[in-house]
Amino acid sequence: MDEYKCCRLCPNDCRIDRRNATGVCRQGSDTRIAWAGLHRGEEPPVSGEKGSGMIFFTGCPLHCQFCQNRQISGSDGENYGITVSDSDMASIMLSLESIGAHSLNLVTGTHFIPSIINSLEIARKEGFSLPVVWNSSGFESIHGLELIDPYIDLYLLDCKTLSHSTAKAFCRTPRYADAIIPVMDWIKKRHPYTDIPHLKGTLLRHLVFPGELESTYDFLRYFAKHYKDSFFLSLMTQFVPPLGNVDFPKLTEDEYDSLVYLMEDLGIDDGFMQDQSDDDILWIPDFRKDVPFPEPFSDPDPVFLSIKHR
Numbered sequence: 158m159d160e161y162k163c164c165r166l167c168p169n170d171c172r173i174d175r176r177n178a179t180g181v182c183r184q185g186s187d188t189r190i191a192w193a194g195l196h197r198g199e200e201p202p203v204s205g206e207k208g209s210g211m212i213f214f215t216g217c218p219l220h221c222q223f224c225q226n227r228q229i230s231g232s233d234g235e236n237y238g239i240t241v242s243d244s245d246m247a248s249i250m251l252s253l254e255s256i257g258a259h260s261l262n263l264v265t266g267t268h269f270i271p272s273i274i275n276s277l278e279i280a281r282k283e284g285f286s287l288p289v290v291w292n293s294s295g296f297e298s299i300h301g302l303e304l305i306d307p308y309i310d311l312y313l314l315d316c317k318t319l320s321h322s323t324a325k326a327f328c329r330t331p332r333y334a335d336a337i338i339p340v341m342d343w344i345k346k347r348h349p350y351t352d353i354p355h356l357k358g359t360l361l362r363h364l365v366f367p368g369e370l371e372s373t374y375d376f377l378r379y380f381a382k383h384y385k386d387s388f389f390l391s392l393m394t395q396f397v398p399p400l401g402n403v404d405f406p407k408l409t410e411d412e413y414d415s416l417v418y419l420m421e422d423l424g425i426d427d428g429f430m431q432d433q434s435d436d437d438i439l440w441i442p443d444f445r446k447d448v449p450f451p452e453p454f455s456d457p458d459p460v461f462l463s464i465k466h467r
């Protein structure tokens with residue numbers, strides 16, 4: 158595919174030929190998937206009753222220090238996943254719809270945008286009709302977004318930080334802080350309003366990093382000024398260190414309350430905030446298993462499993 162011959166799908170702008178080389182995302186032109194199935198751990202309107210139909214892609218254009226999906230993202234050299242053709246991926250999409258998925262949820266698909274488009278085209282010809290959720294770190298180039306945007310109903314986008322120092326510490330590149338604002342501005346221009354019941358627009362996620370509360374305050378102020386009338390906010394407070402031996406300070410009740418008060422002061426009232434006492438979400442997926450998540454959260458897709466074990 159032409160887009161893979163000189164890849165500029167993300168801000169790394171590698172401009173390499175991915176048919177015979179890999180860039181920062183560590184993926185060639187063959188699509189690789191780490192897991193597909195129903196997942197009930199997303200924001201409630203995205204999961205619906207039976208779960209969101211997730212496809213987790215292998216590789217990532219970012220290599221965050223504390224990536225929860227490090228087995229598949231390549232953050233520390235691990236690169237787990239199976240190779241699929243575009244028609245395999247289309248079959249998985251159709252299968253997710255047939256087992257009751259509320260939405261199709263494409264997780265970190267930035268570096269496979271051309272293949273995803275092909276697969277969606279194939280699936281739609283076969284009757285696929287789910288709303289499509291683009292679930293990403295927001296580390297896309299505008300060129301990549303222009304390609305995928307016509308296929309997307311809801312952006313489930315991270316805004317990890319607007320601070321260069323926090324981006325350097327947690328995303329391993331200060332460039333994230335430069336790249337995310339143009340992405341949010343571009344999406345806001347294309348999709349100025351969000352309609353969560355019908356999964357249209359943008360749900361912006363922000364995870365509070367330990368010891369970086371000031372960075373979150375700055376993000377909330379910027380969000381209120383520029384995006385609160387266009388995007389819904391999902392504020393996540395449960396940072397889970399992926400390496401058990403790393404000891405991070407937990408957000409205190411006073412700090413949590415300070416976030417609630419600031420959001421009230423700023424008039425941010427459309428969105429979701431993680432319950433500080435909810436320990437059910439403190440886990441890290443294990444993608445080597447057919448079911449990487451705790452059982453109440455997920456069911457694997459049968460077509461994905463048959464492709465994985467063929």
Ligand code: SF4
Nearest residue numbers: 164167171180182268
């Ligand atoms: S997707 Fe990004 S990181 Fe991967 S090769 Fe293309 S420009 Fe580089």
